[in-house]
Amino acid sequence: MEESNNYVKRSQRDYTLSFKINVVKEIELGELSIPDACRNYGIQSRSTVVNWLRKFGKFDWENQTQLNMPKSPEQRILELEAKVKLLEKQKAQLERQNYISDSKAIIFDMMIDIAEKKLKIDVRKNYKSAQSIVSAKKYKKV
Structure with a gap:
């Protein structure tokens, strides 16, 4: 019994800037949750996605508010x-x-x-x- 799983473990070097920004956009639009993004794209950890959200997202982490809302x-x-x-x-x-x-x-x-x-x-x-x-x-x- 062989299970086909399209999950591919990735290393940090695989993540291009455009890939990171696309993942952040999908999460901010509500199309994906952080765990779903990790599962779908083979991202190693949740904290990686959270770091991307802090760097590239529109959420103001210091004031805890959406910037463009x-x-x-x-x-x-x-x-x-x-x-x-x-x-x-x-x-x-x-x-x-x-x-x-x-x-x-x-x-x-x-x-x-x-x-x-x-x-x-x-x-x-x-x-x-x-x-x-x-x-x-x-x-x-x-």
């Missing part, structure tokens, strides 16, 4: 509403941080004013200092 208006609205909520939350957090930093700046200015009055020293930096002799000569030459 159009979204319904309801899906788009839900996504935008979620994005608006996230942005509002971020805005509120930034406004709180801004309020805290403004309050700290006011408090530090008040502390410096008190220290200057009580200790009778200038604590603030004096920005209008005289130029050094070396830098004054450099700027005069130009």
Whole structure:
């Protein structure tokens, strides 16, 4: 009893780029499943086909979404509403941080004013200092 089986074990060198792309297209169109593709084309392992899908397919593996799949208006609205909520939350957090930093700046200015009055020293930096002799000569030459 001899069974005719058209299954031929293949090596990786047999897989041309066009072959890989055709297998990926058939799987993405729903004509074949991954195990069916392995069985029909003699592909050694399922992971080989999965790697091809990641390299040549239209599925975005990082975001787990179909790249060219159009979204319904309801899906788009839900996504935008979620994005608006996230942005509002971020805005509120930034406004709180801004309020805290403004309050700290006011408090530090008040502390410096008190220290200057009580200790009778200038604590603030004096920005209008005289130029050094070396830098004054450099700027005069130009």
